[in-house]
Amino acid sequence: MDIKLRKVDEYVFELAKTGGMRVPGRIYASERMLPKIERERVAEQVANVAHLPGIVEYSLAMPDCHWGYGAPVGGVAAMDAKTGVISPGMVGYDISCGVRLLRSSLTAGSVRKMIGPLMDALYGSVASGVGKGGRLRLSSKDVKKVFRGGARWAVGAGYGDAEDLERIEDGGAVDGADPDRPSRRAVERGKNQVGTLGSGNHFLELQEVDAVFDAGAAEAFGLFEGQLVVLIHTGSRGCGYQICADALKIMQQARSRYRIALPDRQLACAPLDSPEGKDYLAAMCAGSNYARANRQVITHLVREAAMRTLSMAPRELGMSVVYDVSHNIAKMEIHDVGGGKRRLCVHRKGATRAFPAGHPDVPAAYRDVGQPVLVPGSMGTHSYVLVGTERAMRETFGTVCHGAGRMMSRTQAAKRIKGRDLARELEDKGIAIRTDSWRGLAEEAPFAYKNVCEVVDVCHRAGLARKVARMRPLGVLKG
Amino acid sequence: MAAGYKIFPHTSEVGLWIGAATYKAFYRNAARGFLDILGLKNARGPARSQMSVSLKAITPEELLVDWLNELIYLVHTKRVIPRVMRFDKADATILNARIAGPILNEGAAVAAEIKAATYHGLKVARRGGLLTARVILDV
Numbered sequence A: 001m002d003i004k005l006r007k008v009d010e011y012v013f014e015l016a017k018t019g020g021m022r023v024p025g026r027i028y029a030s031e032r033m034l035p036k037i038e039r040e041r042v043a044e045q046v047a048n049v050a051h052l053p054g055i056v057e058y059s060l061a062m063p064d065c066h067w068g069y070g071a072p073v074g075g076v077a078a079m080d081a082k083t084g085v086i087s088p089g090m091v092g093y094d095i096s097c098g099v100r101l102l103r104s105s106l107t108a109g110s111v112r113k114m115i116g117p118l119m120d121a122l123y124g125s126v127a128s129g130v131g132k133g134g135r136l137r138l139s140s141k142d143v144k145k146v147f148r149g150g151a152r153w154a155v156g157a158g159y160g161d162a163e164d165l166e167r168i169e170d171g172g173a174v175d176g177a178d179p180d181r182p183s184r185r186a187v188e189r190g191k192n193q194v195g196t197l198g199s200g201n202h203f204l205e206l207q208e209v210d211a212v213f214d215a216g217a218a219e220a221f222g223l224f225e226g227q228l229v230v231l232i233h234t235g236s237r238g239c240g241y242q243i244c245a246d247a248l249k250i251m252q253q254a255r256s257r258y259r260i261a262l263p264d265r266q267l268a269c270a271p272l273d274s275p276e277g278k279d280y281l282a283a284m285c286a287g288s289n290y291a292r293a294n295r296q297v298i299t300h301l302v303r304e305a306a307m308r309t310l311s312m313a314p315r316e317l318g319m320s321v322v323y324d325v326s327h328n329i330a331k332m333e334i335h336d337v338g339g340g341k342r343r344l345c346v347h348r349k350g351a352t353r354a355f356p357a358g359h360p361d362v363p364a365a366y367r368d369v370g371q372p373v374l375v376p377g378s379m380g381t382h383s384y385v386l387v388g389t390e391r392a393m394r395e396t397f398g399t400v401c402h403g404a405g406r407m408m409s410r411t412q413a414a415k416r417i418k419g420r421d422l423a424r425e426l427e428d429k430g431i432a433i434r435t436d437s438w439r440g441l442a443e444e445a446p447f448a449y450k451n452v453c454e455v456v457d458v459c460h461r462a463g464l465a466r467k468v469a470r471m472r473p474l475g476v477l478k479g
Numbered sequence B: 001m002a003a004g005y006k007i008f009p010h011t012s013e014v015g016l017w018i019g020a021a022t023y024k025a026f027y028r029n030a031a032r033g034f035l036d037i038l039g040l041k042n043a044r045g046p047a048r049s050q051m052s053v054s055l056k057a058i059t060p061e062e063l064l065v066d067w068l069n070e071l072i073y074l075v076h077t078k079r080v081i082p083r084v085m086r087f088d089k090a091d092a093t094i095l096n097a098r099i100a101g102p103i104l105n106e107g108a109a110v111a112a113e114i115k116a117a118t119y120h121g122l123k124v125a126r127r128g129g130l131l132t133a134r135v136i137l138d139v
Helices: A034-039 A042-049 A109-125 A140-149 A151-156 A184-190 A215-221 A237-254 A275-310 A390-396 A410-416 A419-428 A438-443 A452-461 B023-038 B060-076
Strands: A005-009 A012-015 A025-028 A059-069 A071-080 A098-103 A203-212 A228-234 A320-326 A328-337 A340-349 A372-375 A383-388 A432-435 A465-478 B004-009 B014-020 B049-056 B084-090 B094-101 B125-127 B130-138
Touching: A012 A042, A025 A042, A034 A042, A034 A059, A042 A059, A042 A071, A059 A452, A098 A275, A098 A372, A109 A203, A109 A275, A109 A432, A109 A465, A140 A151, A140 A184, A140 A275, A151 A275, A184 A237, A184 A275, A184 B060, A203 A215, A215 A383, A215 A465, A228 A275, A228 A465, A237 A275, A237 B060, A275 A320, A275 A328, A320 A372, A328 A390, A372 A452, A383 A452, A410 A438, A410 B004, A419 A432, A419 A438, A432 A438, A452 A465, B004 B023, B014 B023, B023 B060, B023 B084, B023 B094, B023 B130, B049 B060, B060 B094, B060 B130
Parallel strands: A025 A059, A432 A465
Antiparallel strands: A005 A012, A012 A025, A059 A071, A071 A340, A098 A228, A098 A320, A203 A228, A203 A465, A328 A340, A372 A383, A383 A465, B004 B014, B014 B130, B049 B094, B084 B094, B125 B130
């Protein structure tokens, strides 16, 4: 497919609506990023997504976009709630994979000598790595409670505080979850993975806030320069993957019934108001709640490990949630489209919601400022806190990037460097590494990813989000 | 291209090419490639666990995805390494097999966590006398 991109703004490139596309496409990127994006044929995947019935305005890609399967990672598509479809492939297998940032009352400087012991404690407390089960062993009944209650279930079970929920997207649980929709196999896979990181690009990092760009927003978020913070990146683990796989199989079979022709099977979908569409939405919400519960239990484990290692009481540690937001999800939202309000199903696959000041879905404590947006960098590089803007609401359904975006395959990365050598390099830079898999570490080498600073800069300059603070890693726990 | 399997790179996932003369060999090679990606192709140990797998699909692509997803479930959830496979029936839309293998111990080294097999760009086709497919696995 020969796709031409036309520059429509400093950081916006458009694909014209052609063939079976129902809307044009738009890619947010800098000129510098464009050759790589073109080589990866991201535009082709943006065009494929534009074939989905009921899609509104544009098929979008964020600056960290790269080739995915079906849809690009960094893809955003909003479907009309009445006439549109829902697509598991546009959400991804790791339903509600997302990021949580914890603040503390401590400065990084005050605990610098304890980073090693802290990382040892976290390594011992938070299960990470392939197929590793956590401390919690749930019954099927309990897993269903997790599907319904999400982080609220976790707090009720003693893992965290009620005030944590105020700063989690959706107050800790998405409405619309049906705990009976996920299959028996999804329930089985969820039994021993609450409170686990997983592997691949999932991680837990101790970080230091090393720059504040927006003092007012940083203060509202409880962040200050030199502060010790914790960033957690994980999702719904095996049960989320199973929910997606189950739904894709059903939707492959439903495609012909609804006469939906698609350029890529992985975009299999069903109308939102069909039984298949409703079942998937309800199951996806259940998976989303599992991910929220997962990050909530990990938060509790991090607090316990930190208090034990530093011999501190909770009040002295002051570890609280800044925000928790997903970047693989479909949400029912109201947006302005063509001068009127419309209810849409906004699919974000490797893209983060970024709502502005005043939006009712932004936690009350942040409503004057806007929603925190958490953007992790690749291992060993900076992460960022941004804040959502009105421009994002107008142009991208309130969405920005989710991270650095891969630009090299895992195989190539592992060929280029050995995990132990990478760990040594990072330790030499003052970053403590804990992992069970040297190969896994090598696959996540910083050079395998785009430069997150560049990605964040494009989002900032394009007006989709404003930079609030930057963090640098002190310790990394990787599966 | 000779029958067998090949692992090929993808920016964020892993690709597996499979080629075989018959459907039985096709599914067997898919399993071998899958175990290779996990670093388990040479896993040894007595076959302590046995199970039956019965799959039915409308297209060969769906069946291949179902088969690989079944293997993912066996390894990552049931913690069985599917080393011995006996196919009672294997064609484009039906697969009945008996699988046995050693237990994967908690903490045993596994090279990757495969989330699922995807349908992305997937086509099972005969090329040069071989059944072939290129499947992307989400890791």
